[in-house]
Amino acid sequence: MHIIIVGCGKVGRTLAEQLQEEEIDLTLIDTVEKTINDVTEDIDAMGIVGNGASINTLMEAGISTADILIAVTASDELNLLCCLIAQKTGSCQTIARVRNPIYSQEIGFIKEKLGISMIINPEYAAAQEISRLLRFPAAIKIDPFSRGKVELLKFKVLPEFHLDGMSISRITEKFRCDILFCAVENKDALTIPGGDYIIHDGDFVSIIATPQNTALFFKKIGFRTNQVKNALIIGGGTISYYLAKTLIDTRIHVKIIEKDPNRCEFLSDLLPDATIINGDGTDRALLLEEGLETAESFVTLTNFDEENIFLSLFAKKSSNAKVVAKVNRLPYTDVIDDLDLGSVIYPKYITSDSILRYVRAMQNTIGSNVETLYHILDSQAEALEFAVHDHSPVTGVPLSELKLKKNLLICCLTRNGSVRIPRGHDTVEVGDHVIVATTHKGLRNICDILEK
Structure with missing residues (x-):
């Protein structure tokens, strides 16, 4: 896959760093020569000094054979123009960063009339993430899945919770809440834990559950859950x-x-x-x-x-x-x-996660799509949501019999709108949404969770 990024500021550079891990052919465009030189010193990509809205510059970048053009310059209007010219010059998908609140009510119209595949507003996305945290102050970070039916929530274990020295299986048994511990990080390591993993004060724990079950769990351990006033x-x-x-x-x-x-x-x-x-x-x-x-x-x-x-x-x-x-x-x-x-x-991560999700969905080779993607644990791991559209080696087999990659956990199944924390006897079926947490980067379809 060939991707062209126009604009190598903070967002453009972060995107390039993460996309190079996806085994993608990258071309970077910026008007400032020093910026291009600095980025291409660290990233395996071709750099071009020029205006991304120029047909000549885009032709030099290979727009005629590119799969995606991503415009993330400081100007909304320039980003939209780059995408429009790219569509007229080639046949690629286009993604534009548009931040001005003036356009926020017109995003649907802009996408439809200009034919842009995806519009990203990092500031709006960051504001939505902050608002989720203020509605649930117990959390350090909240990432929604399945259109908000499921949340991946990170919190710090404090002494007043009285969880120190308890195994995960003991915690779930004691509090009887339908949640799943899917990641633990401390100063020594990050872990995708099993039931015998011992929790300690000071650990940063990520759990996944419905918002209702999360709130119930925090209420039982004595953590504040009401939104701020x-x-x-x-x-x-x-x-x-x-x-x-x-x-x-x-x-x-x-x-x-x-x-x-x-x-x-x-x-x-x-x-x-x-x-x-x-x-x-x-x-x-x-x-x-x-x-x-x-x-x-x-x-x-x-x-x-x-x-x-x-x-x-x-x-x-x-x-x-x-x-x-x-x-x-x-x-x-x-x-x-x-x-x-x-x-x-980190607004840059919010933007890059959204674009990576789109890129991986384009790359998939069987009937599943990456619907949601978040970098977690300081970007050392990923949480992904797959939509399963066709039968595959993963479907119809009890989870306990699947040969999953190490450091990978199937966290949640959503079927016909119903959310379930999976057990060993559960199976993945066509039509399911499957949430996975893993330290393995680059998963593109549901079969990637299996050992080869």
Whole structure:
């Protein structure tokens, strides 16, 4: 498969890094020569300096034989133009990043009339992820599957849960909740665990279940599950707008602190039900004055990772708020994890996961599609949802008899709208949606879960 990426900023580079692991022929286009040189030093891809909306540049990149063009420049309009010209020049699928809220109500129209295969809005997707966390503050991360019927939820094991030293089978037996422990990570290792795995305080555990069963489990171990009633947001950018709009719709009171007075006026017009404060969100006195100590949630969405991290640490020290921080750069994820910031959102990963899901669905060779894909455990593992359309070596065989790859777990089966945590006697059937967690990268169809 040949993929062309136009725009090698943060998102474009992250995409290129992850797509090169998929054994894909990559061509990268950017107008800045230094950017192309820097990226192609680290990534096995052909680099072209030029305008991705130029027919000559696209022809040089091989648009006539390309399978997908992905436009992720800083300009929405340029991204759409690149896709439109690519369709007229070649016969490839096209994916565009479109971020401006002006277009958010017109995405369906744009896709249909311009014939674009997929439109990605990283800011809107990040806002949706944050809103899920504020509706369920117990979680560090929540990834939805099967259109929200199932959730993969990550949390930290605290001493007050009294789970330390208990095996997973003992925990599920004691609390009698229909959940599945699908991943455990600590400072020593990450594990796709079996029933005899021992949980310890400080472990980060990922479980999968319906939202109702997850809430029941957390209630039984004494973890807060009710959505927050208010949110203090630092930074008034695009994510803040989308987040505030979503939270207001669920009757959560929103207060935004933003430096730029013009941006404050703009937000006041768009969000009449929110409180907009013109001020410096890093000002300790201002934060305390605006109610940080009693806030139920605190979200840092400035354009500076360092500010977001520092403010999150201050909020953890000064309040009992649910803390969420946005981080754009990725080289220091191990350090960030050790800081115990709360929940950390990486918009670039949200975008790349969506596009990878689309790419793998195009690559599949039998009757199954990758419907959902998330990188989990700091991108060291993946959680995937397959839609099974045809019979295969996986279907009709009890799970206990399938020769599954090591470090792979079948987490959930959805059949005719009914969700089931699978046991050994269960089988995968045509029409099922199957959720899998694994450290193996690059699974494209349901048969890839089997040892060869």
